[in-house]
Amino acid sequence: MSSPAAITLIQRLPANSNASPSLNLPLAAEERTRSRHRFETLDGQVVYLHLPRGTVLQDGDLLQTEDGLIVQVVAKPEPVLTVTAPSPLQLLQAAYHLGNRHVPLEITETYLRLSPDSVLQEMLRHRGLAVVEEVQPFQPEVGAYGGHQH
Numbered sequence: 001m002s003s004p005a006a007i008t009l010i011q012r013l014p015a016n017s018n019a020s021p022s023l024n025l026p027l028a029a030e031e032r033t034r035s036r037h038r039f040e041t042l043d044g045q046v047v048y049l050h051l052p053r054g055t056v057l058q059d060g061d062l063l064q065t066e067d068g069l070i071v072q073v074v075a076k077p078e079p080v081l082t083v084t085a086p087s088p089l090q091l092l093q094a095a096y097h098l099g100n101r102h103v104p105l106e107i108t109e110t111y112l113r114l115s116p117d118s119v120l121q122e123m124l125r126h127r128g129l130a131v132v133e134e135v136q137p138f139q140p141e142v143g144a145y146g147g148h149q150h
Contacts, residue, residue, distance in 0.1 A: 006046040009063040009071055012055065017062055021072035023047075025063070028078045029104065029115075029138040032057040047071065056142050075137035081121055083112040084130045094129055104140035113138055 035055040039047045059075035085091040098105050106113035124131050
């Protein structure tokens with residue numbers, strides 16, 4: 001049996017697009033920062049990203065091929081640390097300290113999420129925060145200056 005032809009994604013569709021995707025492309029957070037890369041889906045479909053340099057993809061983004069095929073980006077579950085705090089102030093302080101270390105960070109009203117790091121995990125626990133190791137979709141904030149990543 002031959003494998004399906006490779007798909008080359010060349011543009012992101014506007015957020016308000018009513019297009020319906022033909023394929024989902026699960027990508028981890030770091031993979032969503034690559035604008036030019038080859039991926040393979042679980043079913044063996046080869047997908048090439050050929051997007052403008054600096055493009056950072058988000059969960060739910062729609063991408064299109066030259067011939068109109070639409071693919072939806074899905075945040076793939078990956079190992080993360082989920083951080084909760086007894087008070088909003090402690091969560092804000094933790095976000096401040098992690099930001100000083102230029103750590104990609106998902107920020108919500110009730111938790112912070114980051115990639116596993118034993119040193120940061122210990123620092124957070126020492127500050128009185130609860131840190132849980134889990135496998136979840138990771139959606140770090142995009143930098144204030146666009147797609148800039150450290």
